Amino acid sequence: MKINEFCNLSELTSTIKNWSALTGLKVDVKNSDGEIIASTVSAEDNPDNPVGSDDGEAASDDSFARTINIDIKLNDEVIGTTVVTESGGNAANMNAAMPLLDELVNNFVLSQYFKYANEKVLSHLSDGIAQTIDLVKEVTSSTNNLKEIQKRQKIVAINASIEAARAGQAGRSFTVVAEEVKKLSDASSEANGKIERVVNQIRNIVSTLSLDSSENV
Amino acid sequence: MKINEFCNLSELTSTIKNWSALTGLKVDVKNSDGEIIASTVSAEDNPDNPVGSDDGEAASDDSFARTINIDIKLNDEVIGTTVVTESGGNAANMNAAMPLLDELVNNFVLSQYFKYANEKVLSHLSDGIAQTIDLVKEVTSSTNNLKEIQKRQKIVAINASIEAARAGQAGRSFTVVAEEVKKLSDASSEANGKIERVVNQIRNIVSTLSLDSSENV
Numbered sequence: 049m050k051i052n053e054f055c056n057l058s059e060l061t062s063t064i065k066n067w068s069a070l071t072g073l074k075v076d077v078k079n080s081d082g083e084i085i086a087s088t089v090s091a092e093d094n095p096d097n098p099v100g101s102d103d104g105e106a107a108s109d110d111s112f113a114r115t116i117n118i119d120i121k122l123n124d125e126v127i128g129t130t131v132v133t134e135s136g137g138n139a140a141n142m143n144a145a146m147p148l149l150d151e152l153v154n155n156f157v158l159s160q161y162f163k164y165a166n167e168k169v170l171s172h173l174s175d176g177i178a179q180t181i182d183l184v185k186e187v188t189s190s191t192n193n194l195k196e197i198q199k200r201q202k203i204v205a206i207n208a209s210i211e212a213a214r215a216g217q218a219g220r221s222f223t224v225v226a227e228e229v230k231k232l233s234d235a236s237s238e239a240n241g242k243i244e245r246v247v248n249q250i251r252n253i254v255s256t257l258s259l260d261s262s263e264n265v
Numbered sequence: 266m267k268i269n270e271f272c273n274l275s276e277l278t279s280t281i282k283n284w285s286a287l288t289g290l291k292v293d294v295k296n297s298d299g300e301i302i303a304s305t306v307s308a309e310d311n312p313d314n315p316v317g318s319d320d321g322e323a324a325s326d327d328s329f330a331r332t333i334n335i336d337i338k339l340n341d342e343v344i345g346t347t348v349v350t351e352s353g354g355n356a357a358n359m360n361a362a363m364p365l366l367d368e369l370v371n372n373f374v375l376s377q378y379f380k381y382a383n384e385k386v387l388s389h390l391s392d393g394i395a396q397t398i399d400l401v402k403e404v405t406s407s408t409n410n411l412k413e414i415q416k417r418q419k420i421v422a423i424n425a426s427i428e429a430a431r432a433g434q435a436g437r438s439f440t441v442v443a444e445e446v447k448k449l450s451d452a453s454s455e456a457n458g459k460i461e462r463v464v465n466q467i468r469n470i471v472s473t474l475s476l477d478s479s480e481n482v
Contacts, residue, residue: 063372066365070287148283152365155280155372162379169386176474183470186463187404193456194411201418201449208425208442218435225425225439229446232418236453239410243460246403250467253400257393 051079051120051128054164055157061086063156064130064149071145074133077153080126116142118150120157128157177254184251191247194240201233268296268337268345271381272374277303280373281347281366288362291350294370297343333359335367337374345374394471401468408464411457418450 064075068088077086113133120128130153134142208226212219281292285305294303330350337345347370351359422443429439 063368066368070362070365145287148287148365148369151280151283152369152372155369155376159372159376159379162376162383166379166383166386169383173390173474176470179470180467183463183467187460187467190456190460190463194453194460197449197453197456201446201453204442204445204449208439208446211438211442215432215435215439218432219439221428222425222432222436222439222442225421225428225442228421229418229425232414232421236411236414236418239407239414243404243407243411246400246407247464250397250400250404253393253396254471257390 049122049125049127049161050081051077051157052085055085055160057086059160060153060156061088063152064088067145067149067152071142071149073142073145075149076131076133077120078129078131080128082129085128114142116146118146118153120153122157122161173257177257180254181251184247184254187247188244191240191244194236198233198237198240201229201236205230205233266339266342266344266378267298268294268374269302272302272377274303276377277370277373278305280369281305284362284366284369288359288366290359290362292366293348293350294337295346295348297345299346302345331359333363335363335370337370339374339378390474394474397471398468401464401471404460404464408457408461411453415450415454415457418446418453422447422450 060077064077064086065088067073068075075088076084079085115134116132118130118132119126120130130149132142132146132149205226208229209223212222212226215222277294281294281303282305284290285292292305293301296302332351333349335347335349336343337347347366349359349363349366425439425443425446429436429443432439
């Protein structure tokens with residue numbers, strides 16, 4: 049995960065500039081490739097660490113000023129570094145201000161990440177919910193279809209028993225057939241009714257997911 | 266939404282103490298009821314603003330020290346206040362350090378909130394997914410049931426056509442019934458097959474929701 053992908057870099061820059069205003073120290077934030085993605089110094093005034101440079105870390109080692117690196121972590125993975133450079137006689141200040149900068153940058157990155165992750169989950173979720181609701185409609189169309197078929201099966205069963213009665217003795221075995229057709233169409237209606245009820249429950253649950261998610265965030 | 270509900274207060278305390286170490290200013294964080302929920306000063310040393318006091322704001326007005334209040338906001342709603350109290354001759358420092366404290370507390374609260382909201386959404390989501398997968402199993406049990414019924418309907422159709430043939434001239438109308446039974450059982454199988462396929466799609470989509478969500482956060 050690259051910081052650039054989810055972090056508002058101008059807000060990050062404003063955050064480190066506020067810290068810098070208080071401490072007088074220069075801050076660069078680098079991503080995991082060592083590129084500077086935010087700095088308290090504008091790109092043209094920052095020749096040692098040009099924005100977008102891949103050899104930022106080597107450049108820091110070359111300079112004479114003392115630097116301190118703070119890891120930027122996300123779920124225990126280091127995804128960047130906050131580099132503080134001493135400028136003038138403020139070395140004493142540096143150590144006292146370091147925990148604050150650590151929290152400042154890490155909390156900012158974390159809040160941006162969680163915001164991004166939330167949006168991604170919710171957008172994926174709402175896609176999935178929309179698809180599921182469409183599919184539930186398809187199931188409902190099939191269960192309605194089955195209901196029509198079952199109605200006709202019942203009519204066929206009635207017709208069969210009428211024909212059986214008309215045939216008299218010759219229709220005796222056909223009465224059994226007619227009863228069986230009726231019995232099976234009843235069983236079929238019962239199974240179909242259960243599918244309808246359960247699919248309605250699915251639709252309700254999935255709709256609730258969507259509502260609750262947007263309320264929560 | 267109360268800060269106490271989602272914020273780790275000992276981490277919040279540590280955050281404001283880091284800022285306080287740098288600026289020498291006292292900081293209290295109050296929730297929307299005016300209760301102090303985090304302070305750079307321990308409760309026993311903080312007589313003006315005892316932790317848990319409901320009249321925190323009145324106490325601030327009574328004291329002679331200059332205070333500055335910064336809103337803590339969540340989705341444009343004020344959910345608390347960061348109160349900074351001047352202590353000694355550091356008034357000049359105070360204004361310069363204020364934007365930093367604002368960002369520090371607001372970003373911390375925001376990152377805690379998004380983390381909390383994520384966990385809540387994901388837990389609700391995984392409950393909903395588990396329920397949906399159980400319901401899909403119920404539908405599958407009903408469609409299997411329907412398949413058995415449709416097999417028997419086909420056998421009944423065959424029996425009916427055998428009986429119709431045996432009845433000779435008297436069985437002519439039975440042949441029509443037998444054909445109708447066969448036709449309806451085929452149509453029923455088709456509808457049922459469609460339900461099976463669509464419900465499988467629902468299961469796949471819902472399972473993917475669960476996987477993707479846990480990967481994203």
